[in-house]
Amino acid sequence: MKIKSVNLETVCGITSKMPENDKLEVAFAGRSNVGKSTLINGLMNRKSLARTSSQPGKTQTVNFYNINDLLYFVDLPGYGYAKVSQQTVEKWGKMINRYLDGSKVLRLIFLLVDIRHKPNQNDLQMYEWCTHYGFNPIIIATKADKIKRSQKAKQIKQIKETLQVVEGTPVIPYSSMTKEGREEIWEYIDMVYEGFSQEQDLQSE
């Protein structure tokens, strides 16, 4: 898909009602600081529309980016950020669950994990939430520029094994520096977009 227009259309806080969109939604989940907002910028070819930060805990809301008036990228709040209270952590969890449960147009979730690290309890929990609501997330292993090429296969294997992903689940290495993985990620989005459009056509017949 060629990017023609992008804009941040809706920002939902803990108490906000989620929008009832009729266009496809593609969500990005992952631990705080893993690179969700950076990836969204990379996919949109924007430097800084999605606010990023070297300090974890930047995105504390559910942000809906309208892409070409055809679909939404949904930037979910990062979890596993130590410096907030347990109460806040629980509220974020509830907000993520409320979104996953409530959206009628969510068809694709990318779960981001740092390629350098073994997924932790929080990542496992997020993966479980996704499968609980009937999604098989595609895994994106971020910051691929930070490891040696020779380490990659080993790290990917560790991610697959730790998360105990469903057989055949893709794990895509991505780097915001080299843009490695960007095309492949867009291929999945395009494919799901096609499927969603067909689904809508059938419903309107």
Ligand SMILES: Nc1nc2c(ncn2[C@@H]2O[C@H](COP(=O)(O)OP(=O)(O)OP(=O)(O)O)[C@@H](O)[C@H]2O)c(=O)[nH]1
């Ligand atoms: N080297 C490198 N750095 C990256 C990459 N992706 C993200 N970063 C850096 O990691 C930090 C966190 O990135 P964000 O995109 O803000 O992370 P986030 O997942 O949105 O974090 P929260 O909003 O707190 O949930 C920033 O300093 C980014 O520049 C990557 O592929 N390579």
Ligand SMILES: [Mg+2]
């Ligand atoms: Mg963010």
